Structure formats: C-alpha cells, structure tokens
Amino acid sequence: MNxxxxxSGFICPLSLVKAxxxxxxxxxxxxxxxxxxDSDSLKSVVGELKVRNIRPSFVKDGENRFVLTITK
Amino acid sequence: xxxxxxxxxxxxLDHKLRVYTDITQLIASPENPTPLVRVNRxxxxxxxxxxxxxxxxxxxxxxxxxxxxxxxxxxxxxxxxVIEPSSGNTGIALACVAxxxxxxxxxVVPEKIPEEKKVMLRFLGAKLMEADDALCPVFPSxxxxxxxxxxxxxxxxxxxYTSPNQYENKLNVEAHYRTTGPxxxxxxxxxVSYFFAGFGTCGTISGIGKYLKEKNPGVKIIGVEPASxxxxxxxxxxxxxxxxxxxxxxxxSSVIDDIVAVTDDDAYGIAMELARKDGIPVGPTTGxxxxxxxxxxxxxxxxxxxxxxxxxFKYASFYQNxx
Numbered sequence: 001m002n003x004x005x006x007x008s009g010f011i012c013p014l015s016l017v018k019a020x021x022x023x024x025x026x027x028x029x030x031x032x033x034x035x036x037x038d039s040d041s042l043k044s045v046v047g048e049l050k051v052r053n054i055r056p057s058f059v060k061d062g063e064n065r066f067v068l069t070i071t072k
Numbered sequence: 073x074x075x076x077x078x079x080x081x082x083x084x085l086d087h088k089l090r091v092y093t094d095i096t097q098l099i100a101s102p103e104n105p106t107p108l109v110r111v112n113r114x115x116x117x118x119x120x121x122x123x124x125x126x127x128x129x130x131x132x133x134x135x136x137x138x139x140x141x142x143x144x145x146x147x148x149x150x151x152x153x154v155i156e157p158s159s160g161n162t163g164i165a166l167a168c169v170a171x172x173x174x175x176x177x178x179x180v181v182p183e184k185i186p187e188e189k190k191v192m193l194r195f196l197g198a199k200l201m202e203a204d205d206a207l208c209p210v211f212p213s214x215x216x217x218x219x220x221x222x223x224x225x226x227x228x229x230x231x232x233y234t235s236p237n238q239y240e241n242k243l244n245v246e247a248h249y250r251t252t253g254p255x256x257x258x259x260x261x262x263x264v265s266y267f268f269a270g271f272g273t274c275g276t277i278s279g280i281g282k283y284l285k286e287k288n289p290g291v292k293i294i295g296v297e298p299a300s301x302x303x304x305x306x307x308x309x310x311x312x313x314x315x316x317x318x319x320x321x322x323x324x325s326s327v328i329d330d331i332v333a334v335t336d337d338d339a340y341g342i343a344m345e346l347a348r349k350d351g352i353p354v355g356p357t358t359g360x361x362x363x364x365x366x367x368x369x370x371x372x373x374x375x376x377x378x379x380x381x382x383x384x385f386k387y388a389s390f391y392q393n394x395x
Contacts (some may be wrong), residue, residue, distance in 0.1 A: 014219060014223055015222075016207065017203075
C-alpha cells in the first residue's frame, strides 16, 4: 500500500517524532511519501533513515517542501 | 475554559488543624513551611551544621509544587492544552494541579528518567511523550525541551497548546523568592550562612539565593552540578561548558558564590549513607548537594541549608544499580 503523510506543518523535532511513528508502523515492502516543511526536519528524518539503513528518494517540491519517498 | 475562581488558595484554611478546602492549599508557604531537618550522624563537624529542607512534604511530593501553582495560575490557558518538558517532578505537580482544575495536560519527559515517574504521570492521566536527549539539534542534550518548543511553534499545532515554560518563567524564581527563601530565613532565625542547591531550571537557586543575599549578603550560595553531561541525576543540569543560549534564562548567576561538580557515585553513595545512618530517604540530587555540603563541612563553620527536592521512593529503580 502506498501512502502519503504531510508533515510539513510540524517543525523539528516534532516532525521527526511523527515520521518515526510512520516508519515504525511500515510493513515490509511498503512505500510511503513523507512531506517535510523545513530543512531541519529534512536533516533529522534523513539521519533517522540512515540509522535504519533506509535510503529515501528525495524531491524538493517548492521553497519549503521536501518529499521523501521511502520503502521499507 | 479555565475558571480562575477554581484557584482556591486564599480561602479559609487552618494550618494548625490542617483542614483545607483544596489540595493546593497544602503547597508550602512561610505560614506552612516544609520541614528543616538537621543531619546528625553522617556529619561529624558540629561547627558546620547541615539542615535539609525536605520539599517532599509538599502535597504532590516535590519542590516543584511551589512553582507549578504560580505558573499555572498566571497562564492564559483558555481552551488550550498545557504542555511542559519535565524530568518528572514538575510534570507530576502540573498534572495534579491541572486535574484539580480540569485542564488537559501533556508532559514531555527525557527517556532516561526513572520508570517510577513515568508510571506516576500515567497514573495521573497525563498524556506522556518521551524524548531522547539527543532528539533535537536545536536543543542539544535536551530533547524534551526541543519537542515542547516544536509543539508550541509548529503551524499544525500552534494555538492548541500553551506551556508554563519553567526554564524561562520568572514566576519560577519568584515562587522561591516569596516562599522558600523566607521559610529558610525564618526557620534558621536568620543564621543560615551557606545554601546549597542544584542547577536544573535554576529557579530554586536564583530565587532563594536572591532572597538570602538580600537578607544577608554574607550568605554563601553554592551551586551543584553533575560532573558530566551524561549522568543519573534527573532534573539536574551541568552548567559548566554549556553554550550560553542553552542556559536557562532565569538563572541569576550574580547570587552564586561557587559551583561544584559531583559524580553519580558520590551523589548516590552519600544519599544511601544518609538513609542508613540518619534515616532520611532522599533522592540522588539531594545526595549530590549534600555531598558538596559535607566537603564544605571539612574546613568551614556555619549553618548550612541543603535543598532536598524530593524523596528516594521515585528513584528506587535507579538506586537498585548502586546497592
């Protein structure tokens, strides 16, 4: 199942906490898009994904809109 | 909507017979002080008497009861939820007062506080969030503060939450200036010559320090901090080496005469010795402050007061590792 979570309304580290909840609940092979609204959030979430060995694809979709697509 | 008439303190009460119309009336004040108890068997120097100010005798079990009531009373809550970072004691006091007033409450705690405190917060019905200390680069080593800051400022949650913000709230200092300081002065008949407190939000040391210095500029105010950033002294903060922007803005460093660092082993060791020889069960932060007071006792004369923020019972799982 593909899902999209718009976390752009949350600043770091609340965005990270929300993202971790999404990632923790992902099933194997599941794909999600995380939309983040600031560079601190992007940095934190990417760092968390790195720790978990998850490599996201990244698109900058506007001035303050970052889209990470991840597959668990 | 919070009805300010719900704040009942000031209504008829009787400290002598201990009859109250509201639990918050039990919060310590100069008319109803927490006990000052002398340490006897572990302090061999009779010329340097050490008294503990036992804040566990506040109704919700800690020194934080004093500040929470004042901060909550002044907060424009409306229909918002109150959220606060806490290593436990402020959270417990906030939850109790908020429950009495029907205010929804969320507490963000560092992950590594004792389980006992987390259980208490859940028991009180507070919504609990746990934050890793390294969670937020904006507040290094203080993830809980960072998370509350984000909840208050995020566009998606802004306007739904308000925070007393004990690290920046001047009422934190004022509560101690108006109550704890005068209590110590009265209880020692003005003879206090040394006061020991830890750095946390820094409200206690700043408020009491200011009051005592005004009464007698010769009183020495000694600040106690953990020997490293990675410690097991919940609620205590290492100020030395901390970048200025992370030092609580309410800290009044002008009242502080000396800063001494203490290791976990020394703090837990003296706290256990106190319990075993003097029968006073205190928390590890009291142990840290008492350890420093005992060092002063080796080469000084006078009357010392050590603030004891809470008790040993909240730290049973931590003490287990030192037994």
